[in-house]
Amino acid sequence: MIKYIVEHTQLQEKSVRNTVELLNEDCTIPFISRYRKEATGNLDEVQIGEIVKFKEQFASLEKRKNAILKALEEQEVLTAELQQKIANCTNLMALEDLYLPFKKSRKTKAEKARQNGLEPLAKIIMSQNANDVESIAYKYVKGDVDSVDAALEGARHIIAEWVNERTDIRNQIRYQLERFAMLSTKVVKTKAEDENAQKFRDYFDWEENLSRMPSHRFLAVLRAEKEGFIRVKVLIDDTRALDKITQRIVRSQNACAEQIVLAINDAYKRLLLPSLVNEALQIAKDKADASAISVFAKNLKQLLLGSPLGEKRVMGIDPGFRTGCKVVCLDAQGQLKYNETIYPHPPKNDSIGAMKKISSLADAYKIEAIAIGNGTASRETEALIRKVHFKNDVQVFVVSEAGASIYSASKIAREEFPDYDVTVRGSVSIGRRLQDPLAELVKIDAKSIGVGQYQHDVDQLKLQKELDVVVENCVNAVGVNINTASKSLLSYVSGIGPKLAENIFNYRNEHGAFTSRSAIKKVPRLGDKAFQQGAAFLRIKGAKNPLDDSAVHPESYGVVTKMAKDLGNSVSELIGNSEQLKKIDLKKYCTETVGLLTLEDIIKELEKPGLDIREQAKEFTFNQNIKTINDLKEGQLLPGIVNNITNFGCFVDVGIKESGLIHVSNLSDAFVKDVNEHVSLHQQIIVKVLEVDIPRKRIQLKLHQKKV
Structure with a gap:
């Protein structure tokens, strides 16, 4: 196991060995990285996480080896040589190739041919010594085999299976797929005009090298296929692939060779290509998943370690039009002191009454800051709040609502506020997010926070596992006040x-x-x-x-x-x-x-004991003249907040319903390897409007300046 982990991580053997020992003693990643530095050689939580990953991977490989060995023993086909090959296997793909010849299904064409007594004929053909194959095949015409053609076809099915089971041939096709495979798409004509299909319009007739395809594009293509808008094919040069196989097997030019070439063609189209194309697509999917999960994990970490305002008295506002704005007043510890609904917007338009109420509540509860959710009616509510004359200095913030509705209907929220409805709970969550984003966001399933790309398309178990590690690392990096922490926050503390x-x-x-x-x-x-x-x-x-x-x-x-x-x-x-x-x-x-x-x-x-590693929250104001996408003009410079980061760029909230995209090519004049090196989540920046596509509701931006 230690050798396996060292080979995959390139870490020092002593560090790996000591870390594995600590993990086996049920020590957690945050504890090991912080308090066992001498043992690990100062490994950080990311490196220890890699050790955990490959430790688990090795355990899965060993489990599969044992299952295969047991199956081979039961079949009485396990030789010392095969056992050694299995023992030396270091990856699952090679292991499954070794097991393939023994993984028989009685329903295969080859198995049926064997049952009809055609294996000796297949061996004669594979020896490539016979010239009059038809005469030899005639001897096998009996029972269910009613003709020479049927006998030869059955023998070819057996040969095709032998070809399919050869590791060298499978690896040769894998190499072709890895280097040269093209992913090709065709639109389903009956769905081309479907409104939901339009977001996949770029992939209606698309072709790209599979190995070089960016993860976000690959996942988008898979989603379009899943929703029935396109059909996907993986293509390689069939002639070249077949020539490579033929060169390995055929060494004569007689009638046997003709039969073998036919069997090779059958093996390639019916067995090898479908199986290995699926394998290549799964490898590409795993790679894309890993990339997307990594993006989500980085974003989540930045979000959880977002700037807290700290222990200040906050008013939380969940804005709305028809149903009004839900207002709550919280003390410095986030406890709910008062809740109210105001109706400043259409249809009631009671803006004067609403402003008076906000002013009197701010005075009565000594409010130091106001948190406004960034959903429907957010801009209008922010504009209203900024007109209010407060007796004391009150800071105004617009806060992300992502996942607030999930929290407000959750068991956690019902336990915290059994006597209040979901709207009040949602407003409390908005207010608390300003006080301490980490303490509040841990109550929500990380997948619901919406700071990734194609998070619903990736392996959900892998995603959940990675995000749980991120939450645990963030909680422990900041530390937890045991006397004020919620159950949710406490549950992520190392060892709890x-x-x-x-x-x-x-x-x-x-x-x-x-x-x-x-x-x-x-x-x-x-x-x-x-x-x-x-x-x-x-x-x-x-x-x-x-x-x-x-x-x-x-x-x-x-x-x-x-x-x-x-x-x-x-x-x-x-x-x-x-x-x-x-x-x-x-x-x-x-x-x-x-x-x-x-x-x-x-x-x-x-x-500096107990120093919070997070920066303090800063006030921010959008351009008050920009209310909808129609107000945007090319060349405008606007303040914005980064609200999502992907591999292809970042999305920016400029104060309207639609977020704009800074494509990776517009983040810098130089080549951008990693978007996270240029921007971070919730960072305040100045952007330049490059293009506005109103029908498709798309906004192209360029990074102009980072705010300090």
């Missing part, structure tokens, strides 16, 4: 999980706030292992021991106490004291288990 999160939540409700990290051990079923994995990611504000509100692990408290004592300080006096911290000779505190990497982390944390 949903059941212990519920126990922590219930214990807190019953016994009040935790006053120390050691008190966490009193939670039912939270044992030493869970405490070791999770304690350092759980923060306790105002604790007697200031280290309880830091990322210093409890196992290192003794080291910090010794450092303080050696300097003649208390731990409290040492925290934030840069001059004293600089005096510490770290080598003096190194032990077998605590090395320089860990000690350097401790010093960084003592300088």
Whole structure:
């Protein structure tokens, strides 16, 4: 296993071995990457994630090997040579090729020919020594074989199966597919004018090299095929492929050779090509899935680590026209204090009454910021709020509503707000997203947040697994206030999980706030292992021991106490004291288990304990003259916010219903390898309008300037 992982990751063997040992001890990725740096050689969570991936891949390969060996033993066909070949296999494809000749189905044409006694004839033809094949075939005309032609056809079916089972031939076709395969599409004529088909118009008659096809385009083509708008074919040069096979098998020019060539053609069209084309498409799909999942994971990470406003009193507004705007007032901890509905827009048009209500609520609840959802009536509501004269300084933000409706109808929301309807819950979610995006977004299934490309078309299990890892890494990178965190947030803390999160939540409700990290051990079923994995990611504000509100692990408290004592300080006096911290000779505190990497982390944390790695939220204003796509003109410069990133560019909210696209070629004058190197999710930028296609509701933009 270690060799396999090292070959695939190119990481140091010692690092891999130690990491695997820690994983086998049920240590989590965040814990290993942060608190076991000496053991791993300072691997980060991405590298440890790769080790986990290939560890699981190796386990799946071994499981399949064992299943195949068992099947071969039952068939009594397992030889020492075959067993060795299976043992040496390092990929699933080669393993399945080895098993293919023994994976018989009784319904095949070859099997039927065998049952009719035609295998000896097939062997004679394959020897390529006989000239009068028909005379030999005549001897096999009996029973269900009623003619010489039927005998020869049956023999060819057996030969075709032999050709199909040859690993060298399968690999030769794979090579052709890998290098030269073209993916070709044709529109289904009866569907060409369908309104839903228009978004796939670019792929109605399309041809492209399969191996060079970008993931987003491949997934778009597959979706168009799935919805019945196009037909897809994979094409290679059949003549070249058949010549390559023939050269490997045919070594004479007699009647046997003629039969073998016919069998090769049959094997190629009926067995090899359909099977290997499906395999090539699956490989391309896996590659496209991996690319799309990677994009989603990067976007989700940026979204979860989005700028929080922090513990401030917030008014959340879910805007709407006919049904009004749902308004909630939240305290600094996100608790709902008041809710109301106002009707400033058509059909009621009570803008004056709405402005008075907003002003009086802001004053009564000492509101410091307003969060407006970015859905229907968002721009109109923002314009209204900006006309209100507040007594105190109130910041105004437009917040993404993505997934808010999913949350408001969820079990989590019903538990949090059993006495309120979905509209109130949605407004609360909008307000809380401004206070702390991470704490609120973890309550929503990551797939519902909508920051990816073709997320519904990729392998859902792989997507869910990857996104869960991203959420876990983000939660633990930021840390969690154990006395205010929801069950959802607590469940992502290293080593905790949903059941212990519920126990922590219930214990807190019953016994009040935790006053120390050691008190966490009193939670039912939270044992030493869970405490070791999770304690350092759980923060306790105002604790007697200031280290309880830091990322210093409890196992290192003794080291910090010794450092303080050696300097003649208390731990409290040492925290934030840069001059004293600089005096510490770290080598003096190194032990077998605590090395320089860990000690350097401790010093960084003592300088600024519990520091939030996220930037603080900044106010932003769209161009107030741009209300719809019809207001856009080529050449305009507009403020915008990046609201989605894909492999082919990024989408930007310029304050109207439709998002504009900055194609990858318009992000920079130089070549762009990775979109994420140029923009990040929710980044405030200035864009230039290049093109506006009103019928197709498409806006082409260029990155003009990044806002600081």
